[in-house]
Amino acid sequence: MPINEPLTQQVREQARQLLASNQVTCVIGYEKSPRGGARPAFIYDATEADRLIWGPDCFHNLVTYLHDKKTSPRRGEEPPHVAIVAKPCDSRAINVLLAEQQIERERIFVIGMVCEGTQDHTGEVFSRCARCADRVPVVYDVLLGESPEGPSVSVDDVFADLSAVEEMPPSERLSFWLREFDRCIRCYACRQVCPGCYCTTCMFERDDGLWVDIGIELPQKHVFHLGRALHLAGRCVECDECERVCPMGLPLSLLNRRLVREMETLYDYRAGREESLTPLLFELGEEGSPI
Amino acid sequence: MMVATLNGLQDWLQDLAQRYDLIAPCNVDGHVLYRPVASGDEVLLDYERPELSAKDYFLPATEILLQVEQQGGQVIQEEILPDRKQVIFGLRPCDAHGLAAIDALFLKQDPVDRNYAHHRARTVLLGLACPQMWDGCFCTSVGGAPDDPTHLDVLFREVNGGYGVEVVTEKGESVLEGLTLKERKGKPSPSGADAEKIPLASSQEWRSLFGRDQMWRRHGERCLSCRICTYVCPTCRCFDVADRVVAEQGGVTHIERIRVWDACTSTNYRRAAGGHNSRPTKPGRIRNRFFCKFCYYPEDFGALGCVGCGRCIVSCPVDIDITEVMRDVAGAV
Numbered sequence: 001m002p003i004n005e006p007l008t009q010q011v012r013e014q015a016r017q018l019l020a021s022n023q024v025t026c027v028i029g030y031e032k033s034p035r036g037g038a039r040p041a042f043i044y045d046a047t048e049a050d051r052l053i054w055g056p057d058c059f060h061n062l063v064t065y066l067h068d069k070k071t072s073p074r075r076g077e078e079p080p081h082v083a084i085v086a087k088p089c090d091s092r093a094i095n096v097l098l099a100e101q102q103i104e105r106e107r108i109f110v111i112g113m114v115c116e117g118t119q120d121h122t123g124e125v126f127s128r129c130a131r132c133a134d135r136v137p138v139v140y141d142v143l144l145g146e147s148p149e150g151p152s153v154s155v156d157d158v159f160a161d162l163s164a165v166e167e168m169p170p171s172e173r174l175s176f177w178l179r180e181f182d183r184c185i186r187c188y189a190c191r192q193v194c195p196g197c198y199c200t201t202c203m204f205e206r207d208d209g210l211w212v213d214i215g216i217e218l219p220q221k222h223v224f225h226l227g228r229a230l231h232l233a234g235r236c237v238e239c240d241e242c243e244r245v246c247p248m249g250l251p252l253s254l255l256n257r258r259l260v261r262e263m264e265t266l267y268d269y270r271a272g273r274e275e276s277l278t279p280l281l282f283e284l285g286e287e288g289s290p291i
Numbered sequence: 292m293m294v295a296t297l298n299g300l301q302d303w304l305q306d307l308a309q310r311y312d313l314i315a316p317c318n319v320d321g322h323v324l325y326r327p328v329a330s331g332d333e334v335l336l337d338y339e340r341p342e343l344s345a346k347d348y349f350l351p352a353t354e355i356l357l358q359v360e361q362q363g364g365q366v367i368q369e370e371i372l373p374d375r376k377q378v379i380f381g382l383r384p385c386d387a388h389g390l391a392a393i394d395a396l397f398l399k400q401d402p403v404d405r406n407y408a409h410h411r412a413r414t415v416l417l418g419l420a421c422p423q424m425w426d427g428c429f430c431t432s433v434g435g436a437p438d439d440p441t442h443l444d445v446l447f448r449e450v451n452g453g454y455g456v457e458v459v460t461e462k463g464e465s466v467l468e469g470l471t472l473k474e475r476k477g478k479p480s481p482s483g484a485d486a487e488k489i490p491l492a493s494s495q496e497w498r499s500l501f502g503r504d505q506m507w508r509r510h511g512e513r514c515l516s517c518r519i520c521t522y523v524c525p526t527c528r529c530f531d532v533a534d535r536v537v538a539e540q541g542g543v544t545h546i547e548r549i550r551v552w553d554a555c556t557s558t559n560y561r562r563a564a565g566g567h568n569s570r571p572t573k574p575g576r577i578r579n580r581f582f583c584k585f586c587y588y589p590e591d592f593g594a595l596g597c598v599g600c601g602r603c604i605v606s607c608p609v610d611i612d613i614t615e616v617m618r619d620v621a622g623a624v
Contacts, residue, residue, distance in 0.1 A: 183319065185343070189518070
């Protein structure tokens with residue numbers, strides 16, 4: 001598997017320093033997977049820092065793990081300080097969580113990585129990376145890698161792939177989505193991997209849910225996927241992790257990015273691009289809420 | 292060895308689809324899944340390992356256990372079970388092995404699981420041997436083999452110029468009517484014999500490592516708490532039960548009692564009345580999942596809870612690898 005040796009050394013050195021100086025108790029990064037690629041790793045001891053790696057296989061968005069670090073494992077103790085390795089798309093999720101007051105900036109040390117795009121285990125570049133022009137994270141405490149001059153790629157229309165579905169007549173579009181949802185096994189991997197999905201009890205998993213019961217059937221799957229997409233409007237950072245982890249290959253990015261485009265058209269807003277104090281849908285301007 | 296020709300097999304499958312509810316591996320929008328087929332043409336013969344096991348046809352992802360009609364003080368309950376015979380063709384030997392593992396609890400312990408027993412009794416298992424071990428497979432390490440006929444009714448295997456047919460049970464024999472077989476000399480060569488063996492620790496050895504918190508944290512902390520591994524698993528059989536109102540018409544309330552797959556990896560699996568969750572962390576849940584397979588289930592019900600199909604390995608989004616855990620456990624005792 002391709003490892004970027006110089007950056008791997010820098011990540012390890014950074015982790016060693018942070019852990020040895022007790023600045024953080026844990027570094028969330030990537031390690032070599034026994035299956036060949038990279039996988040998430042949690043380093044608690046400076047002597048373990050050499051497990052960390054960096055390369056184009058580091059495609060997971062680790063920000064979802066910050067939710068596990070919001071409280072101390074021991075009752076009565078302060079939440080831990082942690083460091084996290086973040087690509088540009090991941091860093092946008094950090095901004096979203098900061099705005100939603102899920103994490104505290106001073107407890108998170110962001111090891112920002114200059115990103116050239118990631119690839120799957122066959123070496124193919126993810127479509128999310130092919131249409132992404134961001135090379136530098138939007139928030140970081142240290143930046144590793146050569147910061148390029150301006151975006152190294154230009155993408156004409158990042159939403160071009162949406163049109164195939166949008167141009168279908170409504171009944172055909174419904175059939176398309178029902179056919180996709182039919183394969184869903186309601187494993188919730190899309191929700192679990194999403195940094196923006198952090199409700200303690202998901203409204204689609206409540207024992208007393210009014211809208212959807214526990215059945216793994218088409219109506220419940222239909223409501224779940226549309227509901228989840230709507231709950232991410234103005235919050236989705238287009239990391240497409242939901243689509244990557246789906247064991248049944250549902251094209252979930254098409255749903256989420258339809259709403260990303262909507263928010264951009266309406267409010268000129270892309271979630272997490274800037275550090276903001278308030279989530280978009282909570283903002284009240286002179287004319288009231290933007291919606 | 293009895294051999295059927297490809298054409299003979301296809302004609303027979305065509306006929307089988309008319310006579311029974313036929314389930315077989317098909318291509319569903321690019322995914323190989325065991326699905327009901329209306330015609331023999333849909334049946335795949337050249338495929339790796341279907342992405343989901345066949346447990347859905349014995350322990351459906353959602354099954355209606357009971358239909359209830361309530362009118363005033365009067366309550367009518369009706370249990371419904373399909374009565375048609377079901378034939379699964381192209382079942383991989385590991386999936387049949389998985390059913391044997393579920394049998395250990397649902398059939399061999401009291402009380403017998405009524406619905407599961409019904410589906411088992413009405414189903415004929417026609418296996419198709421894997422020509423090789425696929426990515427992630429380790430069936431030969433946990434008592435199986437790519438061409439193991441043990442838990443099947445009939446085992447088919449691709450041989451030069453056709454399909455070898457090994458009848459295992461009378462139940463299997465009964466559906467072969469119409470399939471032309473010719474005797475041929477020689478025996479098929481076994482497959483998977485040279486596959487690498489993953490060390491298998493005893494349940495006692497597993498027990499001795501329960502308190503290795505560091506080790507379980509290392510394996511479990513990256514878990515997403517999704518349900519992929521348990522839902523793709525041919526032996527995971529946990530379920531939840533709920534009642535739902537489906538219609539209210541003319542003073543009559545129609546209620547269904549459903550049974551739905553559940554997963555020990557999910558956050559709230561262990562949540563009890565009052566809200567306490569006795570397994571609140573990812574490492575704790577991951578440890579439980581592996582202990583269930585290699586310690587609790589074998590001790591309590593006499594069967595391993597893993598058949599080495601490898602689905603959980605290839606489908607885990609964060610590369611939690613059951614064989615890595617098995618090696619670690621065997622290496623640590």
